[in-house]
Amino acid sequence: MKLWRSVVGKLWITIIGLVATILLFLGVYLLPYIDSNFAHPNDVKRLFVYTAIVGFSLTTFFAFFLFTKITQPMRLLKSAAETIRQGDYSSRVVPIRSTDEIGELAQTFNHMAEELDLVIQDLQHEKEHLSSILRSMTDAVITFDAVGCVLSTNPQGQAQLEKWNTLEWNEMEEYELDQSVPGPLRPLFHEVISQAVEVTTRIHVKQEVWSVVMGPLHNVNGVRGAVAVLRNVTEEVRLEKMRKDFIANISHEIRTPLSMLQGYSEALLDDIVTSPEERRELVQVIHDESLRMGRLVKDLLDLARMEAGHLQMHWAEVDANELIHRVIRKYSVLAKEQAIPLGVELKAKRYILAKADEDRLEQVLTNLLDNAFRHSQAEQLIQIETEVIADSRQEWLVIHVRDHGQGIPSQDLSYIFERFYKADKARTRGVTGGTGLGLAIVKNIVEAHQGKIEVSSKVGAGTTFSISLPFVIVN
Numbered sequence: 001m002k003l004w005r006s007v008v009g010k011l012w013i014t015i016i017g018l019v020a021t022i023l024l025f026l027g028v029y030l031l032p033y034i035d036s037n038f039a040h041p042n043d044v045k046r047l048f049v050y051t052a053i054v055g056f057s058l059t060t061f062f063a064f065f066l067f068t069k070i071t072q073p074m075r076l077l078k079s080a081a082e083t084i085r086q087g088d089y090s091s092r093v094v095p096i097r098s099t100d101e102i103g104e105l106a107q108t109f110n111h112m113a114e115e116l117d118l119v120i121q122d123l124q125h126e127k128e129h130l131s132s133i134l135r136s137m138t139d140a141v142i143t144f145d146a147v148g149c150v151l152s153t154n155p156q157g158q159a160q161l162e163k164w165n166t167l168e169w170n171e172m173e174e175y176e177l178d179q180s181v182p183g184p185l186r187p188l189f190h191e192v193i194s195q196a197v198e199v200t201t202r203i204h205v206k207q208e209v210w211s212v213v214m215g216p217l218h219n220v221n222g223v224r225g226a227v228a229v230l231r232n233v234t235e236e237v238r239l240e241k242m243r244k245d246f247i248a249n250i251s252h253e254i255r256t257p258l259s260m261l262q263g264y265s266e267a268l269l270d271d272i273v274t275s276p277e278e279r280r281e282l283v284q285v286i287h288d289e290s291l292r293m294g295r296l297v298k299d300l301l302d303l304a305r306m307e308a309g310h311l312q313m314h315w316a317e318v319d320a321n322e323l324i325h326r327v328i329r330k331y332s333v334l335a336k337e338q339a340i341p342l343g344v345e346l347k348a349k350r351y352i353l354a355k356a357d358e359d360r361l362e363q364v365l366t367n368l369l370d371n372a373f374r375h376s377q378a379e380q381l382i383q384i385e386t387e388v389i390a391d392s393r394q395e396w397l398v399i400h401v402r403d404h405g406q407g408i409p410s411q412d413l414s415y416i417f418e419r420f421y422k423a424d425k426a427r428t429r430g431v432t433g434g435t436g437l438g439l440a441i442v443k444n445i446v447e448a449h450q451g452k453i454e455v456s457s458k459v460g461a462g463t464t465f466s467i468s469l470p471f472v473i474v475n
Contacts, residue, residue, distance in 0.1 A: 015059045073102045077109055089117040140230040146193060146223060148181040160230060164205070185228060188214045192226045202233070209237045246419055254296070257289040299437040303419070306444035313357045313448060320351035320397055320471065323358060324384055327365045331373070339378040345385045351397050353449075353471050360445045365401065367438040368465050372403035375463070380404040389468070396451075397471040404462035413455055417443045 076093050083091035092113055093106045134141055140157035144150060153161060164182035181189050184203045191199055198215035211233045217225040264282045273279050305311045328344050335342035353361075365384070372382045385400040408416060417439050446453045446467055457463040 015062060016056070019059060073106060077106060080109065080113070084113060084116070089113065089120050138231075141227065142230070143217065143225060143227045144181060144189060145225040148186075148189060150180045151225060157230070167206075184210070185212065185214070188212060188228070189226055192216050193223055196223050208232060208234045210234075242418070250300075254293065257293045260289045261286055261293075296437075299441060303437055303441055303444065306441065306448070311444070311448060313360065315355045315357060318353040318356040318358045318361065320353055320361075320386070320399070320469075321346050323361060324365070324386070324399070327362060327369065328384065330366075331369055334373060335382070338373065338376075340373060340376055341379070341381045343381060343383040345383065347385075347387055351386065351471050353397070353469055356449055356469070357445075361449070364442045364445050364467065365399075367442050368401040371438065372401060372405065372463075376403050376405035380462070394470050396468040399467045399469070400464055401467075402462065402464040407459040407461055407463055408455070408457040409459055410457075413457060416455060417453075 073093075080091045080093045092110050134154035137154060138156065140160045141154045142150060142157040142161065143152050150161065161182060164184065167183065184205050188199050188201065188203075191197070192214050193216070196216045196218075198213070200211075200213045203210050203212055209232075211231045212228060214226055214228040216223045217227055264286050267273060268279065268282055273282060302311070324344060324346065328342060331342060369382070376382060380403065382401075382403045385402065387398050387400070389396045389398050419437055419440050443453055446469070449469055451467060451469040453468075454466045455463065456466070
């Protein structure tokens with residue numbers, strides 16, 4: 001800063017002008033005294049020169065004194081304030097040894113800087129704390145300004161924005177908002193901004209269901225934006241639907257045998273039937289229905305234990321070829337009675353499953369063959385085949401259970417391993433129908449063996465179930 005622009009410079013110039021004015025004024029009135037006491041002109045000039053030098057020296061000394069006491073502390077205050085403005089809140093003014101207003105100003109400035117530093121640290125701590133909470137949330141959090149531009153997100157929200165922004169939402173063009181708002185959220189955003197209310201709903205995006213809570217962000221002038229919290233509830237909705245379907249299906253399955261048990265037992269109690277043959281027929285029906293209910297309860301308990309991970313497995317080495325031949329022998333009589341050819345084709349002498357439960361695998365093949373016989377007609381071949389498939393990590397024994405029955409529609413294939421699939425019209429139950437839980441139990445047993453089960457089918461051409469199990473070959 002230039003000296004004459006500072007407060008001290010201005011004071012200095014003012015004092016010099018004042019001294020010069022006084023000297024001129026005194027000089028005019030002291031001229032008679034000067035004329036009478038200073039006869040020679042050089043003496044007069046010398047007097048004025050000495051007087052000017054003394055006056056200039058005094059004003060200069062006074063100016064530098066003011067510069068030390070006023071200007072320098074003010075410049076220190078200005079420098080510290082500039083440092084704080086740039087973001088360094090630890091800056092302080094060097095202690096000023098003065099008890100006047102400038103010293104008090106410096107102390108007040110330092111105290112203000114300390115308080116400001118503490119406030120900024122608290123704000124930064126709260127910001128980091130909030131940021132940590134948002135990053136650790138499994139829900140997606142997105143904030144928008146009043147025109148729809150994204151202000152901030154957590155990682156889950158950013159990932160969801162990137163995913164949704166790749167989709168097209170032509171049906172949302174009626175909302176004249178910034179395209180940063182994903183299509184599914186635009187109606188909600190419009191409602192929140194226009195009405196300043198919180199909205200909670202569920203939206204469907206492709207095959208997913210999202211629970212959305214969107215609320216307004218307020219300031220003194222009104223609504224300045226909106227914040228949305230999104231949670232993927234697809235699995236919850238699916239499980240809720242499964243629960244409702246399970247209750248409906250189990251009620252349906254139990255109602256019929258219970259009605260028959262009640263009706264036939266009442267007939268026996270009321271002596272409606274008189275002949276021993278009729279009485280024996282009713283007792284046989286009651287017996288069959290009680291067995292059916294017993295099978296249903298047993299399958300439900302088995303399935304519940306499997307899904308809870310409490311199924312007890314007896315692990316041992318299992319000869320897959322011997323297991324398959326044993327199951328074939330068990331069904332040979334039924335195959336002759338129904339005139340259904342039953343074949344087997346094994347491509348190796350022995351398949352050894354190093355860790356398997358023989359009884360459970362027999363249950364798997366039994367359930368699959370039951371289904372095959374139930375949905376096949378006479379002369380329609382049922383066959384068990386085996387083959388070996390190898391990938392980069394494992395060799396697999398693949399057991400195919402193939403029938404040439406009525407088949408399954410393609411739209412139903414993804415549901416056949418769910419409970420009570422037999423209620424589907426594509427596979428009706430015969431007189432000796434099962435409980436509808438067999439394929440769900442099969443899937444759980446196969447997965448417990450670290451294997452997988454697949455199905456392929458064509459309506460009118462038959463169905464093939466393929467079970468893949470890890471194994472070793474013994475020649």
